[in-house]
Amino acid sequence: MLLYLHNANQLITVSGHSDSPARKEQMQDLKMIENGSLLISDGIIFDLGTDEELRKKYPDLIENAEKINARNKIITPGLIEPHTHLVYAGSRENEYVMRLKGNSYMDIMNAGGGIHATTRATQRASFQQLYKETKSRLDTFLKQGVTTVEIKSGYGLTLEHELKQLNVSKKLNEDHPIDIVSTFMGAHAIPTNYKNNPDDFVEIVVEEMIPTVAELGLAEFNDVFCEKGVFTPEQSRLILEAGKRYGLSPKIHADEIEPYGGAEIAAEVGAISADHLLKASETGIKKMVESNVIGVLLPGTAFFLMAEFAPARKMIDSGLPIALSTDSNPGSSPTLSLQFIMNLGCLKMGMTPEEVLTATTINAAHAIDRAKEIGSLEPGKKADIVIFDVPNYLYLSYQYGMNHVDTVIKNGIPVVK
Numbered sequence: 391m392l393l394y395l396h397n398a399n400q401l402i403t404v405s406g407h408s409d410s411p412a413r414k415e416q417m418q419d420l421k422m423i424e425n426g427s428l429l430i431s432d433g434i435i436f437d438l439g440t441d442e443e444l445r446k447k448y449p450d451l452i453e454n455a456e457k458i459n460a461r462n463k464i465i466t467p468g469l470i471e472p473h474t475h476l477v478y479a480g481s482r483e484n485e486y487v488m489r490l491k492g493n494s495y496m497d498i499m500n501a502g503g504g505i506h507a508t509t510r511a512t513q514r515a516s517f518q519q520l521y522k523e524t525k526s527r528l529d530t531f532l533k534q535g536v537t538t539v540e541i542k543s544g545y546g547l548t549l550e551h552e553l554k555q556l557n558v559s560k561k562l563n564e565d566h567p568i569d570i571v572s573t574f575m576g577a578h579a580i581p582t583n584y585k586n587n588p589d590d591f592v593e594i595v596v597e598e599m600i601p602t603v604a605e606l607g608l609a610e611f612n613d614v615f616c617e618k619g620v621f622t623p624e625q626s627r628l629i630l631e632a633g634k635r636y637g638l639s640p641k642i643h644a645d646e647i648e649p650y651g652g653a654e655i656a657a658e659v660g661a662i663s664a665d666h667l668l669k670a671s672e673t674g675i676k677k678m679v680e681s682n683v684i685g686v687l688l689p690g691t692a693f694f695l696m697a698e699f700a701p702a703r704k705m706i707d708s709g710l711p712i713a714l715s716t717d718s719n720p721g722s723s724p725t726l727s728l729q730f731i732m733n734l735g736c737l738k739m740g741m742t743p744e745e746v747l748t749a750t751t752i753n754a755a756h757a758i759d760r761a762k763e764i765g766s767l768e769p770g771k772k773a774d775i776v777i778f779d780v781p782n783y784l785y786l787s788y789q790y791g792m793n794h795v796d797t798v799i800k801n802g803i804p805v806v807k
């Protein structure tokens with residue numbers, strides 16, 4: 391099947407960074423073609439250029455192609471979410487009200503709420519219920535231009551329920567147009583019944599859960615919530631090293647609420663990404679730069695927890711490649727709008743619109759090890775593409791709290807029109 395998208399005001403290719411994530415000035419140097427067109431064949435990008443160039447090169451192919459006119463609009467790579475907790479049941483609006491009254495996120499969790507509340511609801515929920523609720527969240531993501539989503543487990547906290555969550559992701563990856571990348575996060579919280587012997591739970595994660603998840607091929611990454619009162623840096627190291635032995639690539643929730651050496655652990659274990667980093671130390675950031683760890687920043691969480699935002703400007707200037715994501719979850723970031731995260735990236739973290747687009751496309755692809763296939767518009771890559779109904783890309787981070795999507799193309803097929 392041939393599809394020809396033509397005459398976009400700006401065809402934002404974000405090209406040139408498939409081998410390694412964009413850093414520093416590279417994040418600012420957004421590649422684009424004015425009055426750009428793009429020819430897709432069987433779900434893969436065949437070629438791109440101006441309308442004039444392509445019509446001269448491929449008159450017959452274009453004649454026979456289905457065509458979409460993108461005049462006065464822009465085209466970008468499909469947006470990528472490298473950090474979500476999308477498979478869950480229940481909601482936590484009651485905790486939101488408690489936090490508005492001054493209770494802290496951690497106090498609520500330590501009192502048995504927070505992640506524990508969602509774990510109870512998720513354990514009670516059937517596979518079918520989780521499937522249905524997660525599918526509707528994916529539908530919303532797709533309508534807003536997201537074509538690949540990483541999903542973590544971590545609301546099961548027993549082998550049985552972690553596998554249930556991971557199997558929901560697996561089935562949705564088969565059934566839903568969005569591609570799902572799966573992360574095991576059994577170490578998301580110390581279950582309340584292990585409060586006094588957390589090391590015993592770490593042992594279960596290491597000895598039982600990781601080997602089973604790996605053997606069943608249910609995850610590609612292994613994540614841990616390294617935070618004061620949750621998993622210590624030492625426990626995090628153990629869990630991430632265990633994952634590596636079973637072929638699970640490490641990720642880490644690092645320095646979200648308090649400085650705790652999470653960024654340093656990420657560098658030490660060779661994590662593909664360290665996420666949150668609101669309170670990461672300067673040494674930790676430096677070590678991440680040296681060890682090629684990507685910083686995945688989640689400004690929606692800082693916004694919703696009313697916390698200080700991660701110092702993205704400083705991080706980019708010091709050479710750290712940055713990706714952005716929603717962290718979508720019912721407690722600390724109940725949003726499905728990556729476009730709003732783009733606004734926050736600029737308004738609250740000092741990023742430029744160019745950096746924000748790089749961070750939600752090619753750098754996000756790198757953070758989930760998919761940069762060879764997606765994240766930029768280049769010949770040979772998957773035709774995961776968004777047409778936004780805006781005259782130029784600045785609008786994506788300028789007009790806020792809106793969905794600018796016109797058309798979403800997944801694997802060369804228009805799935806949202």
Ligand code: NIG
Pocket residue numbers: 475504505508615643646691717719720721722723
């Ligand atoms: O990334 N910090 C740990 N995990 C999630 C929150 C999960 C929840 O509160 O349910 C996060 O913020």
Ligand code: FE
Pocket residue numbers: 473474475643717
């Ligand atoms: Fe998270």
